[in-house]
Amino acid sequence: MTAILDKKRMGASEVAAEIRAMIVAGSLNSHDRLPSERALCARYGVSRGTIRDALLRLKNEGLVEIRLGSGSYVLENLARQHYEAIIRNTRPLELVDVRFALEPHICRLAVLHGQVADFDRLESHINEMEENADDAQIFAHIDARFHLDLVKSTNNSLLIWIIGEVNEVRKQEQWAKVRSITLEGAIIRTYNAQHRAILTALRARDSEGAANLMKEHLDTARKSLTQAIGS
Amino acid sequence: MTAILDKKRMGASEVAAEIRAMIVAGSLNSHDRLPSERALCARYGVSRGTIRDALLRLKNEGLVEIRLGSGSYVLENLARQHYEAIIRNTRPLELVDVRFALEPHICRLAVLHGQVADFDRLESHINEMEENADDAQIFAHIDARFHLDLVKSTNNSLLIWIIGEVNEVRKQEQWAKVRSITLEGAIIRTYNAQHRAILTALRARDSEGAANLMKEHLDTARKSLTQAIGS
DNA sequence: TGATATTGGTATAGATTTGGTATATTAGGA
DNA sequence: TCCTAATATACCAAATCTATACCAATATCA
Numbered sequence: 001m002t003a004i005l006d007k008k009r010m011g012a013s014e015v016a017a018e019i020r021a022m023i024v025a026g027s028l029n030s031h032d033r034l035p036s037e038r039a040l041c042a043r044y045g046v047s048r049g050t051i052r053d054a055l056l057r058l059k060n061e062g063l064v065e066i067r068l069g070s071g072s073y074v075l076e077n078l079a080r081q082h083y084e085a086i087i088r089n090t091r092p093l094e095l096v097d098v099r100f101a102l103e104p105h106i107c108r109l110a111v112l113h114g115q116v117a118d119f120d121r122l123e124s125h126i127n128e129m130e131e132n133a134d135d136a137q138i139f140a141h142i143d144a145r146f147h148l149d150l151v152k153s154t155n156n157s158l159l160i161w162i163i164g165e166v167n168e169v170r171k172q173e174q175w176a177k178v179r180s181i182t183l184e185g186a187i188i189r190t191y192n193a194q195h196r197a198i199l200t201a202l203r204a205r206d207s208e209g210a211a212n213l214m215k216e217h218l219d220t221a222r223k224s225l226t227q228a229i230g231s
Numbered sequence: 232m233t234a235i236l237d238k239k240r241m242g243a244s245e246v247a248a249e250i251r252a253m254i255v256a257g258s259l260n261s262h263d264r265l266p267s268e269r270a271l272c273a274r275y276g277v278s279r280g281t282i283r284d285a286l287l288r289l290k291n292e293g294l295v296e297i298r299l300g301s302g303s304y305v306l307e308n309l310a311r312q313h314y315e316a317i318i319r320n321t322r323p324l325e326l327v328d329v330r331f332a333l334e335p336h337i338c339r340l341a342v343l344h345g346q347v348a349d350f351d352r353l354e355s356h357i358n359e360m361e362e363n364a365d366d367a368q369i370f371a372h373i374d375a376r377f378h379l380d381l382v383k384s385t386n387n388s389l390l391i392w393i394i395g396e397v398n399e400v401r402k403q404e405q406w407a408k409v410r411s412i413t414l415e416g417a418i419i420r421t422y423n424a425q426h427r428a429i430l431t432a433l434r435a436r437d438s439e440g441a442a443n444l445m446k447e448h449l450d451t452a453r454k455s456l457t458q459a460i461g462s
Numbered sequence: 463t464g465a466t467a468t469t470g471g472t473a474t475a476g477a478t479t480t481g482g483t484a485t486a487t488t489a490g491g492a
Numbered sequence: 493t494c495c496t497a498a499t500a501t502a503c504c505a506a507a508t509c510t511a512t513a514c515c516a517a518t519a520t521c522a
Contacts, residue, residue: 004253006266013264036469047510068470069518090389098389101336109328141255158321158329158400162393169389267480278499299481300507
């Protein structure tokens, strides 16, 4: 995969990206003071307005604090650190247990609150997944969107947020290995069939049917996982 | 030497697929600015209209944001940034739905992974709640601890974290009013009995029994809520 | 304490870069 | 042949970047 980003051009976005990378990588710690805006101008070879724009972006992301007359400081974000630790350390089987808890009931709620437009969106995702059945990476991405849009049809914002976080777990790097082991063509075709069956049950407003089909779906995922781990 | 591989003809969907793959794989991070449309033309050897078409597809997929006069940016998967708003705006009945999704299955997992010491801790909470059946505030606090320690007995860190966040919802100020309406003596005594029944099922390693008792428990909570709202 | 240097905050104008749009043309496939 | 997609070009509007200047809050040190 060839690098696409243009390193030569330094705009506010590029400067912000470099500083952001230093913060999240830990080479800039909490409470550290960044160099002054004028010093950063010299280091990055851009004007002060650009540095200022970059710092404002980081401020809006909650990464730094800018104090008038004093300087810019790296903010500590305990919630983020705790959160990232959770996301990083969750193991595949734990995740399946969480999804087993949530998604069957999400199906029931989707039957209660889902609109036809919601189900149409799910169907378009299913079609996309069938077109990309040979690319595990793309399939996994659309699959995450499918389950996110499924929960969105419940109109329960807390539940939507939780599934969003669950999807973050699946995006982690080390999970690419798990996907490459478990997501070969046959499994993907099984998943596609199960997704379509779930959608049919939703459209028929069959709440227990949809919930049970989701349990089957997750059971398939769990079995392919345990098989991959055992091998 | 004959070229076996012809230079791939790139259409909009091919360009979109390459950029999408980079975003999904993580080589393009949130907030990164893509090269300008004109620069992408040169890189992929296609016209600007094709690049434009590809970027519009990614925009419609929610992967990219296009800012007039500025550039195209990789979007961060939402959910995370609205955390505070979610916690603050969750309504009582939405919360009950979430707990309905999570807690019965948590009971099943507790039966599988819970130790006797975990159940002893739950029992001490139940005793405390019975002693404080006349103080809604204290009862609610211990009740939150009970459900948190219940999920801790599953040893599933992601699940524990989720329930922790769900408990944050109940700490919100405006929920004190809900508690004062719904938590009078009779309901608290019902809850205590249900807690004890759940614990008995857990100790007997009766997973479906515990799950069903939890459903009854949540059903009681939901009914007292709808009654309070209706009044 | 008080003077001085340093820092961020704001404003300006002009040159440059970027996406938005419209049009006419070309290439390739059904 | 017709139709779709891709190309090539031109121009507009919006945002960015630069350079400079000055103000206000803070830090530093005698």
